Amino acid sequence: MQIGKQIRMERIMNRNTQKTVIVPMDHGVTAGPIKGLINMAETIDRVAQGGANAVVVHNGLVGQGHRHYGRDIGLIVHLSGSTSVSEDPNAKVLVCSVEKALRLGADAVSIHINLGAKSEGQMLKDFGAVAQDAYYCGLPLLAMIYPRGKNVTGEKDVEMVKLAARVGAELGADIVKVPYTGSTESFRAVVEGCPVPVVIAGGSKLTDEETLEMVAGAIKAGAAGLSMGRNAFQHEHPERLVAAACAIVHEGASAAKAKKLLKG
Numbered sequence: 358m359q360i361g362k363q364i365r366m367e368r369i370m371n372r373n374t375q376k377t378v379i380v381p382m383d384h385g386v387t388a389g390p391i392k393g394l395i396n397m398a399e400t401i402d403r404v405a406q407g408g409a410n411a412v413v414v415h416n417g418l419v420g421q422g423h424r425h426y427g428r429d430i431g432l433i434v435h436l437s438g439s440t441s442v443s444e445d446p447n448a449k450v451l452v453c454s455v456e457k458a459l460r461l462g463a464d465a466v467s468i469h470i471n472l473g474a475k476s477e478g479q480m481l482k483d484f485g486a487v488a489q490d491a492y493y494c495g496l497p498l499l500a501m502i503y504p505r506g507k508n509v510t511g512e513k514d515v516e517m518v519k520l521a522a523r524v525g526a527e528l529g530a531d532i533v534k535v536p537y538t539g540s541t542e543s544f545r546a547v548v549e550g551c552p553v554p555v556v557i558a559g560g561s562k563l564t565d566e567e568t569l570e571m572v573a574g575a576i577k578a579g580a581a582g583l584s585m586g587r588n589a590f591q592h593e594h595p596e597r598l599v600a601a602a603c604a605i606v607h608e609g610a611s612a613a614k615a616k617k618l619l620k621g
Contacts, residue, residue, distance in 0.1 A: 361495030366531065368464035369411040369431035369497065370554075370581075374607045377532070377556065377582040378599060379433065379499075380404045380589045381413035381467075386438040387446070393590035397421055400590050405430040407599025408607075411464065413499075413584070416453040419461045433465045433499060434458035436487060437480075447474035447505050451483050455490035465531075466491055467499035472521055473506025481528070488529030500530035501558070501584070512536055515543040522551035534558055534584045537571055544578040559585030565598065565619055566612075572605045573612040582606045594619075 358366070370377040382401070385394050393400055398421065401412055411431030419434065436458065437449040449469045458466045468487050470480045484500065491498040502525050504517035511517060515538045525533035530553060537557040538544045548555050557575045559568070568588050575583065583602065592598040601619040604610035610618070 359492075359495045362497055362531070365464045365495065366497050369433060369499075370532075371410060371607055375554070375581065376576075376606045377410045377554075378408065378603050378606050379411045379413060379534075379556065379582070379584040380409045380599065381435070381501075381584055381586045382590055383413050383415050383435040383438070383467075384586060385418070386415055386452075387441050391591075393587070393592075393595070400595065401430065402428075403595040404589055404599045407596035408603040409589075409599050410582075413467055416457055416461060419463075431464045432462060433467050434461060434463040435467045435469070437469045437483070445475060447471040448476040449480055449483075451487070455487060455494055455496060459494050459496060463496065465497040465499055467501060467534075469501045469503075470524075471503050471505040472517075472524065473504055473509040475506070477506070481524075484528050492529065497531040498529065499532045499534060499584075500525040500528070501534040503536060503558075513538050515546055518544075519547050519550045522547050522555050526551050526553045532556060532581065536560065537575055541574045541578045544575055544580065548579040554581030556580060556582045556584050559583060559588045562587050562591070565592075565601075566616065568598070569601060569605065569612040569615045569619070572602050573615070576605055576609075 405428040413433040436453045438452045502521040513536045518535050521535045522533050532554045601615040604615045
């Protein structure tokens with residue numbers, strides 16, 4: 358691995374555990390200023406306080422959202438997007454370049470691809486171009502890949518998720534983010550079929566217990582961590598929820614122990 362990329366990987370992953378807890382906050386393009394994303398600096402400070410390794414934001418909010426004064430945290434700039442009112446919300450288009458992300462001080466970049474969507478071909482083409490630029494710039498690339506489309510049997514179907522993870526690795530991602538398949542056994546097959554680190558998506562809003570059980574199950578399956586959005590930044594105490602997740606990911610704590618830390 359290039360030395361520059363290796364250094365930046367250690368900004369978004371724990372160098373000792375080789376795992377990561379990422380909090381994506383790119384939802385504003387899709388859904389607007391939703392709860393938790395009104396005061397970006399405050400929210401980033403709180404998840405950083407909890408021990409998150411990195412946040413994901415769009416390029417226009419790096420100045421407002423990453424100018425915090427507490428614990429340091431890695432910066433991943435998201436390069437693609439679509440809105441919820443689009444005729445085809447699954448069609449993600451490039452909205453930022455790798456070069457601009459680098460100039461903004463990014464430690465990594467990320468891109469979203471929906472396998473099975475009508476525009477899959479263009480998204481894969483964009484993925485390839487971004488992977489090439491990120492390679493030349495020494496920036497790690499996080500690929501968020503979801504199975505979504507008429508030929509998809511289910512977004513969490515293990516065969517679909519295995520395909521999504523493998524596509525990410527094949528096309529040059531350094532970390533792949535995919536949906537959790539629902540069990541340790543099934544997700545282990547996803548991890549085994551992907552030669553780069555796999556993190557799980559936080560998914561729709563869950564209870565604290567469901568979130569921590571999911572994280573524990575994924576880590577047991579060999580996942581390299583998680584990328585959790587709404588369940589973290591919309592939590593009443595984001596720093597506590599993130600700290601509980603970090604205990605599982607980086608310290609091997611059980612879901613039960615993490616729950617106690619959350620309530621503590």
